[in-house]
Amino acid sequence: MGDVEPLDLISDLPQSIIESILMRLPIRDAVRTSILSTKWRYRWTTLTHLVFDDKSVKVYNNDRAPFESYLVKFITRALFLHQGPIHKFQLSTSNLQCCPDIDQWILFLSRCDIKELVLELGEGEWFRVPSCLFRCKRLTRLELSRCEFDPPPTFKGFSCLKSLSLHQVLVAPETIENLISSCPLLESLSLSYFDSLALTICAPNLKYLCLEGEFADIYLENTPLLVAMSVAMYMTDDIAEHFEQSSNCNFLNFLGSVPLLERLVGHIYFTKYLSLGEDPGRDQITYNHLKIIELYQVSFEDMKEILVVLRLITNSPNLMELRISGSSNTLAAIEAQDVDFWSEDCPKDCTFKQLTFVKMTDMSGVPHEMQFIKFLLANSPVLKTLSIIPCAYVMDGRLNMLIQLNKFRRASSDVEVLFIQDEDEEAPCVS
Amino acid sequence: MSEVDMAVIKPEMMKSYIWLQTVDGSIQQVEQEVAMFCPMICQEVIQKGMGSSKNYAISLPQRVNPAMLSLVLDYCRFHQVPGRSNKERKSFDEKFIRMDTKRLCELTSAADSLQLKPLVDLTSRALARIIEGKTPEEIREIFHLPDDLTEEEKLEPLKNTTDDPRIRLLNRLYAKKRKELKEREKLKNVEAEEERVDDRSVDDLLSFINGGSEDSKTSKSSKNKKKHRKRKDHQKSTCSTETVEVHNKDSNGINSPCQSVGADNETQSSPSGTTKLQDVDDDIFPSNDVDIDDEIDPALKEKIDREVEDFARRLNSDWPERMQELLSLGQDRRPVHFSSVNGNGSLRIYGNWQFDVCNECHLMSSCIPYNFFLAIYNLNA
Numbered sequence: 001m002g003d004v005e006p007l008d009l010i011s012d013l014p015q016s017i018i019e020s021i022l023m024r025l026p027i028r029d030a031v032r033t034s035i036l037s038t039k040w041r042y043r044w045t046t047l048t049h050l051v052f053d054d055k056s057v058k059v060y061n062n063d064r065a066p067f068e069s070y071l072v073k074f075i076t077r078a079l080f081l082h083q084g085p086i087h088k089f090q091l092s093t094s095n096l097q098c099c100p101d102i103d104q105w106i107l108f109l110s111r112c113d114i115k116e117l118v119l120e121l122g123e124g125e126w127f128r129v130p131s132c133l134f135r136c137k138r139l140t141r142l143e144l145s146r147c148e149f150d151p152p153p154t155f156k157g158f159s160c161l162k163s164l165s166l167h168q169v170l171v172a173p174e175t176i177e178n179l180i181s182s183c184p185l186l187e188s189l190s191l192s193y194f195d196s197l198a199l200t201i202c203a204p205n206l207k208y209l210c211l212e213g214e215f216a217d218i219y220l221e222n223t224p225l226l227v228a229m230s231v232a233m234y235m236t237d238d239i240a241e242h243f244e245q246s247s248n249c250n251f252l253n254f255l256g257s258v259p260l261l262e263r264l265v266g267h268i269y270f271t272k273y274l275s276l277g278e279d280p281g282r283d284q285i286t287y288n289h290l291k292i293i294e295l296y297q298v299s300f301e302d303m304k305e306i307l308v309v310l311r312l313i314t315n316s317p318n319l320m321e322l323r324i325s326g327s328s329n330t331l332a333a334i335e336a337q338d339v340d341f342w343s344e345d346c347p348k349d350c351t352f353k354q355l356t357f358v359k360m361t362d363m364s365g366v367p368h369e370m371q372f373i374k375f376l377l378a379n380s381p382v383l384k385t386l387s388i389i390p391c392a393y394v395m396d397g398r399l400n401m402l403i404q405l406n407k408f409r410r411a412s413s414d415v416e417v418l419f420i421q422d423e424d425e426e427a428p429c430v431s
Numbered sequence: 432m433s434e435v436d437m438a439v440i441k442p443e444m445m446k447s448y449i450w451l452q453t454v455d456g457s458i459q460q461v462e463q464e465v466a467m468f469c470p471m472i473c474q475e476v477i478q479k480g481m482g483s484s485k486n487y488a489i490s491l492p493q494r495v496n497p498a499m500l501s502l503v504l505d506y507c508r509f510h511q512v513p514g515r516s517n518k519e520r521k522s523f524d525e526k527f528i529r530m531d532t533k534r535l536c537e538l539t540s541a542a543d544s545l546q547l548k549p550l551v552d553l554t555s556r557a558l559a560r561i562i563e564g565k566t567p568e569e570i571r572e573i574f575h576l577p578d579d580l581t582e583e584e585k586l587e588p589l590k591n592t593t594d595d596p597r598i599r600l601l602n603r604l605y606a607k608k609r610k611e612l613k614e615r616e617k618l619k620n621v622e623a624e625e626e627r628v629d630d631r632s633v634d635d636l637l638s639f640i641n642g643g644s645e646d647s648k649t650s651k652s653s654k655n656k657k658k659h660r661k662r663k664d665h666q667k668s669t670c671s672t673e674t675v676e677v678h679n680k681d682s683n684g685i686n687s688p689c690q691s692v693g694a695d696n697e698t699q700s701s702p703s704g705t706t707k708l709q710d711v712d713d714d715i716f717p718s719n720d721v722d723i724d725d726e727i728d729p730a731l732k733e734k735i736d737r738e739v740e741d742f743a744r745r746l747n748s749d750w751p752e753r754m755q756e757l758l759s760l761g762q763d764r765r766p767v768h769f770s771s772v773n774g775n776g777s778l779r780i781y782g783n784w785q786f787d788v789c790n791e792c793h794l795m796s797s798c799i800p801y802n803f804f805l806a807i808y809n810l811n812a
Contacts, residue, residue, distance in 0.1 A: 006575040009536045010558070017543050020551060024559035035585050036567050037576045 011039040022047055028056050031078060045081050049088040052078075054095055072101050079108050090118035098127035107132045115160075116141040126170065144169055151175065157182025165190040173197050212267075219253045226258045227289075232267035249277040251308065256285065263292040264312070271295050275304035290316040291354075297327035300368040303338055309372075314350045322376075325361040326369055326391065334366050342371040351411075352380040361389040365397035365404075374408045383412040389420045449476060450488035453497050458488045461504060468507035470546040492544035499541035502534075506542075506550055528557040532573055535561075583609065 010018075022030045022044050030044045057070045071093060079086075089109050098121070109117065110132045117139060121127060128148040134155045142158070143165040150171070161183040166176070167190070180186060181202045189206060191199075194213035201209070202222040211218065212232040220226070231254075251274045255261070266274070293312055299305050313319055358376055363369050377386065388405070390398050402419060410417075449466040452458045466482070467473045475481040475489045482489040491500065509515075509523050528535065535554055542550035562570055571578055583605075 008575050008577065009533055010574040011576060013536065013540055014543060017539055017551065017555060020555040021558045021562070024556050025563055029563050029565075032567065033562070033570070035580060036570055038579050040576070041580070041584075 011037065015043075018043055019047065023049055026055060027052055027078065028058075042083075046084045047082070048085055050078065050082070050086055051088070051090040051092075053090075053092045067095050068097075068099075071096055072099060075105060076101060079105060082112075084112075086112040086114055088116040088118075089114060090116070092118065092120040094122040097122050098125040102127055103130040103132070106130050110136045113138060115139060118143040119147070120145040120167075121147070126168075143167075149175070151179070155182075157184075159184065161186055163188040166192075168193040173199065177201075217248065217253070218250075220256075220258060223258060224260070226261055228263040228265075229258070229261065230265040230267075231270050233269040233273045235269045235272075249279045250274050251277070251279060251311070253277075255287075255312075259285075259287070260289050261287055262289045263294075264290060265292075265294040267296045269297070271298045271305045271308055272302070274308045275302065284315055287312075287316045288318060291318055292321045292323075293319060294323040296323075296325045297362075298324055299329065300326050300364075300366055300372070301329050301332040303341070306368060306372070310347070313352070314347055318354050319352060320354045321357045322355060323359045323361075326363050326366075339367045339371065342368075342375065346375060350379055352376070352383075354382065355380045356382055356384045358383065358385070359387040359389075361387075362391045363388055363401070364391045364394045365401040370401070370404050373405070377408045377410050377412075377415070377417075379411055380415075381411045383410075383415040385416050385418065387418040387420055449482040450485050451482065451500065452488040452490050453495060453500055454491070454493050455497060457497055458485060459500075460485075462508075464511050465504055465507045468511045468547070469503065470548075472545065492541075494537075494544040495541045496537075499537055502538055503541055503545060503547065503550065507547075510549070524553055528553060532558075532561060536574075 022033065025033075027050060030047060033040045033044055034042065052071070052075055054071075057067065057074050059067050059070060075091070086109055089105070091105075102119070102121075106117075107130065114136050115138055117133070117136065118141070120143070123146070126146045126148055129144065129150070131152050134151045137158070138160050139158045140160050141163040142161060143163075145167040146169070148170040149166065157179065162185050164180070164183065164186060165188075171179075176191070176197075177200055180189065183203075185205055186203045187205055188208040189201070189203065190208075190210040191197075192210070192212040194211075194215065197213065197215050198217040199215060200219040200221050204222055205225055206223045207225055207227045209220075209223070209226060209229045209231075211230070212234075214234045214236055218231075254274060255264075290312075293316065295309060295312075298309060309324065313322065355376075358380070360369070360373060373386070373388070377383070388401070390401060398421070405417060405419065447463040448460040449463050449472065450458060450460050451466065451472070467476065471492070472482070472489055476483075481487050495503070506527060509527075510520065530538070535557055539551060539554040539558065542554060561573060565573070570576065
């Protein structure tokens with residue numbers, strides 16, 4: 001005890017460094033620094049980023065009720081002790097549901113120059129977004145889950161908003177359309193778990209779009225800057241019926257005016273969705289920037305879906321990477337009538353000049369799949385890798401697939417054809 | 432060495448250098464592309480035309496000593512090379528920050544003064560990782576922080592917890608205690624106080640805390656309860672800082688009940704029979720504690736203080752397990768359990784309680800009723 005106190009290593013570093021350290025600590029640890037010493041007493045209280053989650057509070061048994069109230073108290077007190085602007089507030093917890101405190105926090109934040117707000121609450125009762133949220137004029141990022149979203153009639157949009165994500169949010173279709181078009185700077189939009197929503201998107205600055213749900217109609221009316229898009233379509237019988245009757249050309253609605261698209265990812269029924277409707281004109285759109293196409297669960301027994309895939313890839317002269325998974329109804333696909341399409345109607349003069357990587361998963365070895373692979377191999381002079389992963393349920397056809405693969409002419413002398421029996425084992429046989 | 436590096440990187444002779452001077456006066460030349468990776472140096476070169484010769488060497492900020500400069504330059508030399516993969520950069524960074532905490536702090540500071548943001552980010556992330564999950568005690572030790580907050584300041588946040596009457600009571604107890612302590616200081620007497628063992632009083636108190644005025648106790652026990660409470664309250668006033676002495680004595684095995692204290696207290700207490708909080712609030716504090724001021728020689732006191740402090744530190748070091756243990760025991764409400772844990776219930780609780788507040792900190796309300804319980808138990812011990 002008689003020793004000379006060693007020099008304090010950290011307390012006298014500039015405040016900017018201390019902030020940079022505190023910012024990287026979980027909020028619980030950051031707050032606890034206030035009892036380290038007098039110099040640390042109020043240092044955390046000017047943090048501009050506050051992120052709360054289930055680890056912000058510790059309880060010693062797993063009761064949910066006290067946990068919920070501790071978390072609420074913790075957040076309330078943190079906000080009370082806080083001083084200065086709060087640019088980011090995030091609350092991600094599965095243990096908290098709708099509670100009146102949320103409204104007060106949002107009110108408090110709306111007065112603290114809030115720019116990023118992320119609220120992900122637990123299942124159960126959804127909270128209703130308080131009207132004060134719509135007065136946060138400087139919001140640049142808004143992410144909400146499981147809530148009811150109903151802006152007041154006077155709401156004029158978030159003029160600075162760049163990123164909007166709504167996940168399982170109860171909102172009227174026209175409201176969401178208005179919201180999107182009243183955020184002029186919007187660059188990133190993500191909507192998930194929407195039911196039977198017909199949506200027209202006007203967002204002149206939109207770059208990233210992510211949609212997931214049972215969408216009825218989607219029309220990208222004004223999205224000239226879109227760079228990447230990921231869409232997962234679920235289909236109920238209602239929607240399928242709606243599609244049958246619809247005369248819209250989904251392909252054009254979706255991909256008619258996205259000249260800068262670089263990456264397209266489609267899940268579940270997306271390819272099917274694109275294949276519906278009649279294409280009125282014959283004008284071909286060229287996707288000069290499209291480099292990556294991923295289409296999952298393509299039905300290779302449906303000629304229309306195959307045509308969608310072909311249309312996309314043949315109009316993307318700079319395509320580099322293609323990933324496709326099949327979801328073929330094997331019986332129907334084996335008996336496919338129009339296999340001679342590949343020898344007669346399929347585009348003959350196309351070359352995939354940039355395509356280097358192709359991965360085909362869930363392949364059943366049905367004629368159209370094999371023909372498609374043959375087509376790719378024959379027209380891709382710089383292809384480096386072609387991986388084929390057979391569908392787990394197809395055992396008998398594998399040898400036959402390999403024999404066929406061997407026969408296909410390869411435009412690229414460098415190509416490595418990998419036939420991966422079990423993706424986990426990573427022991428491909430090279431043919 | 433740096434010249435060898437240079438030769439490896441760019442063998443051609445036409446190469447520009449920047450001259451840098453550190454606070455100790457030493458001057459060195461550094462490859463331009465490496466030095467210019469630091470925005471501060473870059474600005475000096477571009478805006479002021481400095482660094483082109485030995486006579487116009489750029490004076491680096493004070494926080495960049497030669498050792499740190501060489502580290503910073505290592506960092507720049509690696510990262511200024513274009514075309515490295517993210518993976519390469521990451522693995523370099525990971526190895527780069529493997530150094531002792533002192534150097535890490537110095538490096539952060541140096542990088543900051545050179546406005547080298549990526550390095551500031553890297554090092555502060557490393558420092559954050561050091562702090563994360565540690566107890567305040569541990570953090571103080573790692574960074575040599577002075578423990579200059581008073582217990583009172585550490586407890587201050589409890590005041591905010593408002594509408595729980597028990598907390599108000601606790602705070603009042605503390606206010607009183609502080610007053611007492613001040614008076615005591617004036618007297619400059621060294622006190623020691625023996626501990627009384629009284630299980631029942633804690634039980635009573637707990638049932639009281641839990642709203643148990645309607646419990647099955649007889650009126651006699653209720654009266655006892657009152658007395659105990661009184662005694663406890665009284666003792667509370669001598670507690671916190673002095674408790675350590677008391678407890679320490681305990682740990683030294685001097686554990687003889689002090690009858691005189693008890694007797695004094697009892698004569699002062701005016702049994703009112705009710706068990707409402709209000710009462711406790713109102714007649715908590717008897718005034719003088721002359722009886723407690725036994726003769727202990729100052730040297731001994733100092734020694735005891737030291738021992739207690741060390742002991743408390745050791746106790747606090749593994750607080751989470753302890754806390755958990757205590758919480759589960761707390762549900763039993765049997766003080767005997769507490770004592771059984773380390774043979775010295777009160778000291779242990781003192782340590783834990785203190786830490787509990789520290790760790791859960793301002794905002795952590797979860798343990799407040801429990802704190803209260805511990806505090807009261809502590810007083811009563």
